Each structure stands twice: as structure tokens, then as C-alpha cells.
Amino acid sequence: MAYSNKVLDHYNNPRNVGSLDKSDPNVGTGMVGAPECGDVMKLQLKVDPKSGIIEDAKFKTFGCGSAIASSSLATEWIKGKTVDEALQIKNTDIVNELSLPPVKIHCSVLAEDAIKAAISDYKKKAGMNRQPVSEAVS
């Protein structure tokens, strides 16, 4: 099956490959996978706590070209957005941008899930930080 030029571009020159410090309270990590194809995708984002803007994003994906391109594009898109704006990104946006064929739509779903998982991890951390430890324990 032929990949679109945009998929090939992201596949050959993936943006933002790498990782961020997982223990940083401003970093959210999302790890998602698709058992039917054996893909696994890790997406991390770093939020500026004052502005709520995503200042950095990294990913690492083991999977097909479409999965790599979807996550590469996702990190590109979320950088500079607020957390709430990033949550608005839909898998269909990724499908359209990369011209993914129907059999590869699940790759875009995975990328959307990864963004959501990373943000929910960040929010969980931020929420825990706001609460005094004594209250959180009781």
C-alpha cells in the first residue's frame, strides 16, 4: 500500500522524537497501544504551569509508518497550544492531514488517545500537587 507524501515525510523525518523527564511534575506521559497490530506509542508533553501552554512535546512509537506519522504530527500540533486546545484535536483531523486510508484510521485514534492519556497524566500530577499531602492521604 502506498503511503501519502505527508506520511512519508513524517516517517523519514519524524519531529520531536525522544523523551522528557517523567518525574517532572509539569510533564505528562501517555503510553498507548493497539494490540491488533502490536503498536506501542509513548507521547509526552511539558506544560508551562503559569500559562497552561504546552511548551514541549516528544514521542516514541514502535509501529507502522502511519502510526509514527500520526504521533509525529500530534506532537507538532500540540506544541504551543493550551492543554484544553490540545484536547480538541480529533483523530479525524490527523486522518485528513495525512490522507490516511481506512485501514490506518486506528493509527490516528491511537495518537488521539496518546494526547488524551498524556494530558490526563499531567492533570493528575498537577491536581495532586495542589492538594496538601495530609488531605490526599486521608
Next chain:
Amino acid sequence: MEACWQCGHPQHESLFCQFCNSLQRPTPDYYRFLGLERKLSLDSKDLQNRFYNLSRLLHPDRYLRRTPKERQYSLEATAILNDAYRVLRDHVLRAEYVLKEEGFNIGEQRSENVPPELLEEVFELNLALEELRGGDSSARPQLCEAYARFVAMQDEADNRLSELFRRYDTTGDREALAEVRGVLNRRKYIRNLVSEVEKELAASAA
């Protein structure tokens, strides 16, 4: 209960009418087609015997001079038979088939069905493999080591599947089926790793 299309006698889930022996519309259910109970553990020798036997009985050449209906049924039945044998002889495909028949969604699973520890583990294994892959021929012993480890993990998953198959077959417990699905997911990831290393070993040997 259906009646024989030819002689009108009631039928009892059989491929052939017990009275006039004409071929009936084949059931698409792989187990019923082969006259088996829906068990996850199957005797492969018995399965093979049933396959050969039915292949002979249903072969379209035997129906060349029969009614058009029987000719059509023999074609349909042969197609189902081949699919049924291909699926049921393979323990993974068989388990996926039973899960689907029992209403489990196995195609489009999202991440919530995959335990995070498994994803972490698979991610780390992939990372390690990637490092070996970038290396020169000196990485070959480590690749072989990784291969042995992944194959052992796959065997472990298969053993776990056999246990769960037995549990489901004796108790009909749906919990066991849910666990089967979990192990199948895990096995899929491991299977991918195994074939990745195989590719790498083949490339470095060439």
C-alpha cells in the same frame, strides 16, 4: 428445526439429510459444521480426520451430476470447511473465533483493554531491540539472546492459554474468556517482537 429442502424431513444439524442423504445448506458456524462442541481445546488429530473426511464428502466433483442446489451447497460447504480448518487448527485464531462468537470485541480494541504494565514492558523491549539493531555484528549474540527470551515469553503465553482453555472448557466461565483475550493481546506484542528479531538476524546473517 429446519426441514430438508429435498424430502421435507426435519433436520438435526447435519450436513446431509438423514433420510434422503441430500446435502443441506451448510451452517457457517465452524464448530457445528465440523460436528464439534465449542471447546477451546481441540484434538488436532481428530480435527484433521474430520477435515479430510468432509473434504472427500463435500468435494464439488461429487456433485457435478446432482441438482443445482446441491452443487451450490457443495461449493459453499467446501469454502466454509477450508476456512473452518484453517482457523480451528491454529490455537490463536481458534480462540479469537470463539471470543468473537461469544460477543467479545477483538478487532478494534482501544488502549483501555491493554494493561499499562504490558505497554511499558513492550516499549522497553522495543527500545532494547532498537539499540541492538543499530549495532554492528558484535550485537549478534545479544540479538540471539533476545530472540531466545522472546520465544520463551511466547511459550509462556501459550502455556497460559492452554490452562485458560481447559478452565473455560470445563466451567464455561466468561472470566476465563476475558483472560484469554488479555493473553492473546500480550502474545500479539511478543509475536511482533519475535518476528522483528527474526528479520534482524536474517539481515545480519546475509
